[in-house]
Amino acid sequence: MTIVTELKQKFSSFIDIFDDQKPKRIGIYGPPNTGKSTLANRISKDWTDEPLGTECEVPHETRRAKKKSNVEIEHNGKKVNIDIVDTPGVATEVDADEFQEYGLDSESSERRAKEATDGIADAMKWLKRDIDGVIYMMDSTEDPFTQVNMMVIGIIENKDIPVLVLANKIDKVESKPETIADAYPQHKTIPVSAKEGDNMDEVYKNIAETFG
Numbered sequence: 001m002t003i004v005t006e007l008k009q010k011f012s013s014f015i016d017i018f019d020d021q022k023p024k025r026i027g028i029y030g031p032p033n034t035g036k037s038t039l040a041n042r043i044s045k046d047w048t049d050e051p052l053g054t055e056c057e058v059p060h061e062t063r064r065a066k067k068k069s070n071v072e073i074e075h076n077g078k079k080v081n082i083d084i085v086d087t088p089g090v091a092t093e094v095d096a097d098e099f100q101e102y103g104l105d106s107e108s109s110e111r112r113a114k115e116a117t118d119g120i121a122d123a124m125k126w127l128k129r130d131i132d133g134v135i136y137m138m139d140s141t142e143d144p145f146t147q148v149n150m151m152v153i154g155i156i157e158n159k160d161i162p163v164l165v166l167a168n169k170i171d172k173v174e175s176k177p178e179t180i181a182d183a184y185p186q187h188k189t190i191p192v193s194a195k196e197g198d199n200m201d202e203v204y205k206n207i208a209e210t211f212g
Contacts, residue, residue, distance in 0.1 A: 023070055023083045024211045027126055029156075030137035031148050032089030032116075035168040037062050039137060039194035040086035044068045046200070052086055057102070060116035062088050065126055075205045080212035082133075087126060088119030090148050127155060133162040133211045140167040140175040140191065144183040153184060162210050165189045166203065171196045 028036045037054070044052040052068045054061060068084045096106075096113035104112065127134070134156050138144055156163050165184055167177030170191045177191035190206060192199045 023081045024132040025067075025083045025085060025130060026133045026135060026207075026211055027065075027085040027087050027123075027131040028135045028137060029087055029090065029123065029127065029152055031139070031146065032060050032091055033057070034089070034137040034139045035194040036089065036137050037086050039135070039166070039168070039192075040066070040068070040084055042194055042197060042200065043073075043084055044071060046204075047071050047073055052084060060089055060091075060094065060099075060112060060119065062086055062119070064088065064115075064119055065122055073204055073207050075201075075208040078208040078212050080208050082207070082211060085126060085131065087123035088116065090120055090123055090152055091116075092147055094120070124155075127152070127161075128159070131161060134164070135207075136163055136165050136187075137168050137194075138165065138180050140169050140177040140180060141172050144180045149183075153187075157186075163187055164203075164206050164210055166194075167191045168194055170198060 028040050030036050037052070041051040044050055048068065048071055050068075052066055065088065066086045068086075070081060071084055072079060072081045094113045094116045096109040099109035099112050100106065136153065136156070138149060153163070165180065165187045167175075167180040167189050169175055170177055171193040175191075177189065181189040188206065190199065190202055192203055194200075
């Protein structure tokens, strides 16, 4: 072995150790109103005692990616240090009229629609450049075969990013998490209620195993 080769191997090992110590940047993705911010807040409060952002029934409440750094999750001896990135809900289009149904005036609706559209572009930039893993949220009361779900999961698969699929809102009577599992059998699907905290232990177990 030459001196140059030996130095390269030692340097490579040093980089691997350094990379293992850096927080994994985990993005929470999905369509609007699937519970992404609710999940981000629950994870953040469970492990840091602090919320990450605001929650609201009005679509596109999160219009810029929000990050909570150095969240250490441990389950059965397995640990992972992550940065949680709560991203804007991804949609193919944003209709300003939709916000008026929630009591916003015309000017506020137009402004929110523009900010939401910019936020979607921001979320996709994060996905393509700065994300180490994805928690993909779907509403288990709705049809999982949507253009947004298929598009974003396709990008995740194409970039070979580790992903957990969460079938959220199992606290609702009309919930059918099995439809999501059947729609995307290539990925593990975890039924969960981010609002009520149902099955969060299973979520933390899989976060530690998948991203650790």
